[in-house]
Amino acid sequence: MNVREIHEFMNRLWEDIFTLNEELKKELPENEFKVEDVEEAFGAYIFIDGRWELMKYPHPAFEIKPQIEVGATPESYYFVVAVPKGRINEGFLALFLELFPRSFIYGAQDFLSDIYNWRRDGRVSPVEILEKIEGSDEKVFQFEADFGSSKALKQGILRLIDVGKRFEIFDL
Template sequence: MNVREIHEFLNEMWESIFTLNEELKLELPKEGFRVEDVEEAFGAYIFLDGEWRLMKYPHPAFEVKPQIEVGATPESYYFVVAVPKERITAEFIGRFIELFPRSFIYGAQDFLSDIYNWRRDGEASPEGILKKIAASDEKLFQFEANFESAGELKKGLMKLIEAGKRFEIFDL
């Protein structure tokens, strides 16, 4: 283990999220969103070696209210948007997985059981995903997208906001 590399990696991860947070605080209020401060998020999971694994260490994250969390883990930069079951359509699902090929869909309560997982279900149809959602007892679903950098995350977040407004998933 190279401690210097770990140190530099973590500093870069946190610094890029702080920078993104400040940029979004200036840009997103005009879109109807409120950007909260960066916090240390605990108890998250990352997808490693084919399974969700608990992170016992903090990672940087912040909320974009309503409904979105933005952050970074050692695996990727990400956003997660919470969508009520009754607002989810096959058209929204199709657009989401088209815009965000590295994505996951899971329930808010049983978040370790994927409805859709890009590593496993790359060829799943939006209609098939919607059937799984309809059959679930979950009332709220998490749509997560992963990115290689904070810059790509920001571009993705803007695409999410555009699509989310079009498909009326937000409580604005």
């Protein structure tokens, strides 16, 4: 283990998220979205070696209200958007999977049981995913997308907002 590399990596993650946070505060319409400050997020999970593992250490994250969390873990830069079950349809699912191929879908309550996992499931049809969602007792589903850089994450967030408005998934 190289402590210097770990130190520089973690500093870059935090700096990238602070920078993205400031950019989004200036760019997103305040009357629709409120960008909260960056915080230390605890209790998150990371997908390693085919399973979800608890992160006992903090990572940088912030909320874009309503419904979006943005952050970075050692695995990736990410956003998670909470979507009420009744607002999820095949069109939204298909476009989400097309735009965000590195994604996960899971319930808000039972978040360790994936409905969709890009690392495990490969190409699954939106119809199959929708059937799992409709058959679930969950009332809200988390749609997570992973990115390799904060720049790609920012573009993803802007796309998500456009798609979310189009399919009316947000409580605006």
